[in-house]
Amino acid sequence: MLKALSVFTRKRFTALAILLTLLALVIGACAPATTPAPAATSAPAATSAPQPTVPPATPKPVSLRLAVLLDEGTLQPYTYVTGYPGWNMLSLLYDTLFIMDADNLPKPWVAKEDKVSADGKVHTITLRNDVKWHDGKLLTSADVKFSFEFYKKNTHSRWTPPVRNFVSIETPNDTTVVITLPAPNPSFAVQPLADVPIIPKHLWESVTDPKKFENNVGSGPFKLVEYKADQLYRFAANKDYFAGKAAVDELVVPIIKDPTTVFSALKTGEIQATTRELSPELVKDFSAAADLKVLRGPGFATTMLQFNDERAPFDKKEVRQAVALAIDTQKLVDTILLGLGTAGNPGWIHPASPFHDPAIKGEYNVTKAKALLDGLGYKDSDGDGIREAAGKKMEASLLVQSNNPTRIRAAELIAAALKDIGISIKVTSLEPNSLDAKVWPDFDVAKGRDYDLTMWGWSAPLQVNPVRMVTLVHSNPATGSVNIGAYKSSAADKIAEDLNVTTDLDKQKTLARQLEKIISEDMPFVILWYADGNYAYRPAAFDKWVYQKGQGIFHKLSFLPNVKP
Amino acid sequence: MTSFIAGKLGQYLLVLWIAVTLNFALPRLMPGNPLALLAGEEVNLLTSQQRAQLMASVGLDQPLLVQYGRYLQNLARGNFGYSFQKNKPITTILADRLPWTLLLTGSSLFFSTIIGVTLGAMAAWKRGERGDVGLLGFFVFLESLPSFWVGMLLVALFGVQFPIFPTFGAMTPWVTLEGWAHVEDILRHLALPLATLTIVSMSGMFLVARYSMLAVLGEEFITVARAKGVSERNVLFRHALRNALLPIATVFALNLAFAFGGATVVETVFSYPGIGRLVYEAVLNRDYPVLQAAFLMITVMVVFANILTDLLYPLLDPRVRHAVERGGAR
Numbered sequence: 035m036l037k038a039l040s041v042f043t044r045k046r047f048t049a050l051a052i053l054l055t056l057l058a059l060v061i062g063a064c065a066p067a068t069t070p071a072p073a074a075t076s077a078p079a080a081t082s083a084p085q086p087t088v089p090p091a092t093p094k095p096v097s098l099r100l101a102v103l104l105d106e107g108t109l110q111p112y113t114y115v116t117g118y119p120g121w122n123m124l125s126l127l128y129d130t131l132f133i134m135d136a137d138n139l140p141k142p143w144v145a146k147e148d149k150v151s152a153d154g155k156v157h158t159i160t161l162r163n164d165v166k167w168h169d170g171k172l173l174t175s176a177d178v179k180f181s182f183e184f185y186k187k188n189t190h191s192r193w194t195p196p197v198r199n200f201v202s203i204e205t206p207n208d209t210t211v212v213i214t215l216p217a218p219n220p221s222f223a224v225q226p227l228a229d230v231p232i233i234p235k236h237l238w239e240s241v242t243d244p245k246k247f248e249n250n251v252g253s254g255p256f257k258l259v260e261y262k263a264d265q266l267y268r269f270a271a272n273k274d275y276f277a278g279k280a281a282v283d284e285l286v287v288p289i290i291k292d293p294t295t296v297f298s299a300l301k302t303g304e305i306q307a308t309t310r311e312l313s314p315e316l317v318k319d320f321s322a323a324a325d326l327k328v329l330r331g332p333g334f335a336t337t338m339l340q341f342n343d344e345r346a347p348f349d350k351k352e353v354r355q356a357v358a359l360a361i362d363t364q365k366l367v368d369t370i371l372l373g374l375g376t377a378g379n380p381g382w383i384h385p386a387s388p389f390h391d392p393a394i395k396g397e398y399n400v401t402k403a404k405a406l407l408d409g410l411g412y413k414d415s416d417g418d419g420i421r422e423a424a425g426k427k428m429e430a431s432l433l434v435q436s437n438n439p440t441r442i443r444a445a446e447l448i449a450a451a452l453k454d455i456g457i458s459i460k461v462t463s464l465e466p467n468s469l470d471a472k473v474w475p476d477f478d479v480a481k482g483r484d485y486d487l488t489m490w491g492w493s494a495p496l497q498v499n500p501v502r503m504v505t506l507v508h509s510n511p512a513t514g515s516v517n518i519g520a521y522k523s524s525a526a527d528k529i530a531e532d533l534n535v536t537t538d539l540d541k542q543k544t545l546a547r548q549l550e551k552i553i554s555e556d557m558p559f560v561i562l563w564y565a566d567g568n569y570a571y572r573p574a575a576f577d578k579w580v581y582q583k584g585q586g587i588f589h590k591l592s593f594l595p596n597v598k599p
Numbered sequence: 600m601t602s603f604i605a606g607k608l609g610q611y612l613l614v615l616w617i618a619v620t621l622n623f624a625l626p627r628l629m630p631g632n633p634l635a636l637l638a639g640e641e642v643n644l645l646t647s648q649q650r651a652q653l654m655a656s657v658g659l660d661q662p663l664l665v666q667y668g669r670y671l672q673n674l675a676r677g678n679f680g681y682s683f684q685k686n687k688p689i690t691t692i693l694a695d696r697l698p699w700t701l702l703l704t705g706s707s708l709f710f711s712t713i714i715g716v717t718l719g720a721m722a723a724w725k726r727g728e729r730g731d732v733g734l735l736g737f738f739v740f741l742e743s744l745p746s747f748w749v750g751m752l753l754v755a756l757f758g759v760q761f762p763i764f765p766t767f768g769a770m771t772p773w774v775t776l777e778g779w780a781h782v783e784d785i786l787r788h789l790a791l792p793l794a795t796l797t798i799v800s801m802s803g804m805f806l807v808a809r810y811s812m813l814a815v816l817g818e819e820f821i822t823v824a825r826a827k828g829v830s831e832r833n834v835l836f837r838h839a840l841r842n843a844l845l846p847i848a849t850v851f852a853l854n855l856a857f858a859f860g861g862a863t864v865v866e867t868v869f870s871y872p873g874i875g876r877l878v879y880e881a882v883l884n885r886d887y888p889v890l891q892a893a894f895l896m897i898t899v900m901v902v903f904a905n906i907l908t909d910l911l912y913p914l915l916d917p918r919v920r921h922a923v924e925r926g927g928a929r
Contacts, residue, residue, distance in 0.1 A: 115684070298759050
């Protein structure tokens with residue numbers, strides 16, 4: 035084709051090819067010498083410990099490769115990064131006094147029991163006497179007291195708030211901890227007890243900068259034996275675990291940063307499970323594959339349309355109700371999630387939760403929505419299809435996270451739906467941190483907000499514990515710490531305050547339902563859907579996953595199939 | 600010559616200072632802050648006192664000028680600081696990633712330059728003929744392909760459909776390989792990201808080489824050379840390509856500098872532990888120290904590449920050489 039090729043004689047080409055290959059090899063060969071040195075953070079008695087001579091009858095050790103998407107740092111209580119799956123990975127290494135069971139109820143774990151005084155303020159916790167740290171030392175009440183005090187002193191966003199108000203912590207003997215609270219705390223068993231990890235006093239007591247402390251000795255079912263930054267974590271089962279050895283002997287957790295690649299690797303068998311949920315488009319394909327299984331269950335994470343309840347016209351309850359009536363949430367679930375989810379309950383609580391009042395239902399009714407706006411006198415007087423509210427066109431901007439295609443699609447559909455009732459919406463996509471700076475500056479609702487509408491979502495823990503509804507609706511920023519729309523209602527405040535100090539489960543339920551009712555009428559936000567969790571894995575490698583309601587398959591109990599807390 | 604270099608050096612120092620200042624200012628001008636990163640999750644539950652304490656722990660409570668002064672001071676001592684996110688010295692983080700980055704971007708630059716320049720020169724030589732038009736069309740087509748798409752296509756084809764190559768990482772992280780097996784493992788992991796990056800970047804080189812050759816081939820001295828009876832091969836290499844080399848060298852040197860910045864998209868698709876992805880994550884999390892250090896490294900490399908080309912020009916082009924010598928003698 036090209037005569038000029040003749041100037042590149044075959045001999046030259048061969049020489050060049052050899053040169054290139056050599057170069058590539060040289061670069062390749064020198065790379066390993068400079069790559070991250072492994073295992074800077076290994077627990078002392080871990081990898082290199084010689085295995086006891088294995089009798090031939092022992093079953094083959096189970097090794098499982100489970101991918102995560104982000105690096106979780108050195109994976110100790112001050113360096114892990116995400117609530118999910120970071121906290122879950124942390125919980126393989128460290129124990130909590132209580133544990134959330136498959137139904138999300140707190141059950142005794144390292145603690146045998148928690149006796150509460152009649153006034154609800156004094157908790158007498160009895161510990162098991164057979165729990166050992168990975169280095170062989172016994173876990174005692176001194177470690178518990180030390181941990182809570184350490185978290186109080188060294189600020190951490192998740193561990194400090196639940197323990198900062200303790201009046202006192204006493205340890206009358208090695209297995210008893212007595213904690214005195216300033217007021218009854220209905221969430222005490224969930225947080226701190228089933229949430230805050232206990233750390234070994236003998237290793238942490240001299241630590242002054244906890245973020246830089248590289249040590250992973252806990253009491254959990256696994257030990258961390260290797261960490262290669264941004265590449266993988268390797269865990270080995272703790273043979274002396276008090277609840278029995280984990281069903282997986284070696285857990286390898288590679289970090290794969292692209293979700294598409296995660297699922298490719300799952301298909302090829304390079305990995306056998308992942309903490310990442312399968313996107314709805316892939317569920318059918320993966321369910322049909324012979325060597326893959328998909329475990330599906332309700333998800334408690336919410337996707338919602340959040341109003342700025344302070345900004346006109348959304349400061350009017352009727353306008354918010356009209357918006358909610360104009361959005362067909364079931365259709366959103368069908369189009370965007372391909373039906374793999376539950377349409378939003380306007381009262382916040384997931385319909386599968388025992389706290390939900392089945393009488394509360396969402397409604398889709400465009401006529402009613404229009405009537406509501408007409409009733410306010412918000413009419414389209416100039417015939418451009420957009421209503422005017424108090425002389426101003428009903429136009430608003432809807433913020434959406436640029437990294438979230440699902441929410442962008444939903445935002446577009448919502449804009450189209452609202453156009454039908456005469457509200458003009460401009461969808462604005464923003465990089466997440468910039469969006470947070472407008473919606474929730476410094477993550478402090480007391481600092482105000484600058485938006486009309488935004489796509490939003492809260493993770494499962496906010497649903498799991500009904501008492502946390504209080505933080506969602508209370509008008510005082512100190513109590514309503516996630517009330518990002520500045521919703522105000524004296525009725526809601528009152529119930530929330532009661533709920534916040536109610537320890538009785540039945541009374542909690544009654545109050546939660548009253549609050550649910552108020553939310554469903556005031557519509558401080560529109561709950562669009564709760565996406566189902568779909569988790570794909572290769573059953574040949576490991577098939578004992580337990581679906582924890584609303585939260586998924588990656589948690590401590592999946593690896594301890596014989597334990598029922 | 601000496602005053603030429605001294606003058607240039609002064610310019611470069613000025614550029615460097617401006618860059619350092621911008622590197623300091625830009626991340627802080629973005630809306631949002633690293634509070635979430637410092638506090639971890641559920642930052643909303645912290646009291647304002649605890650928030651302030653966290654920001655103070657990394658010096659972000661100080662006025663910007665004080666922070667800037669400290670930054671310059673630390674920089675002068677070669678101290679790049681700690682990553683807010685990874686709680687590790689930034690020099691360690693960069694040193695961990697730089698070899699992988701250069702392995703990927705460097706070898707891609709190498710292959711794309713060889714392929715691009717060779718084919719570009721040949722296409723120009725045969726300007727307007729079928730081969731040229733075909734190549735031009737082909738490379739314009741390649742240029743328009745998004746790299747994530749090419750990457751995903753290659754994964755789907757050679758990772759999943761025909762599982763020849765691994766789909767992620769720079770090596771198999773869960774096995775310890777020695778010697779040749781280790782090298783082979785690294786090369787196998789390199790194959791798909793390298794192919795992706797080369798496919799999407801070689802057309803740039805092709806276009807530069809082709810246009811630069813075309814300009815030279817139109818010159819009269821080429822006609823003269825031919826008229827003198829110089830062989831076609833000598834005309835192409837000694838007369839034409841030599842003269843077309845300046846723009847190619849410039850683009851190459853700049854690309855070499857940017858190679859230190861990694862290739863974010865390809866690194867993400869293949870989960871390759873390079874600098875690009877590091878910077879991307881640092882931007883999302885407002886990890887100021889990492890941004891400052893990474894941008895500084897890239898800036899220094901760009902400045903360095905410019906110095907290199909400035910020094911290279913006189914060697915490549917006698918006209919520049921003479922001009923410099925005359926200037927120096929004045």
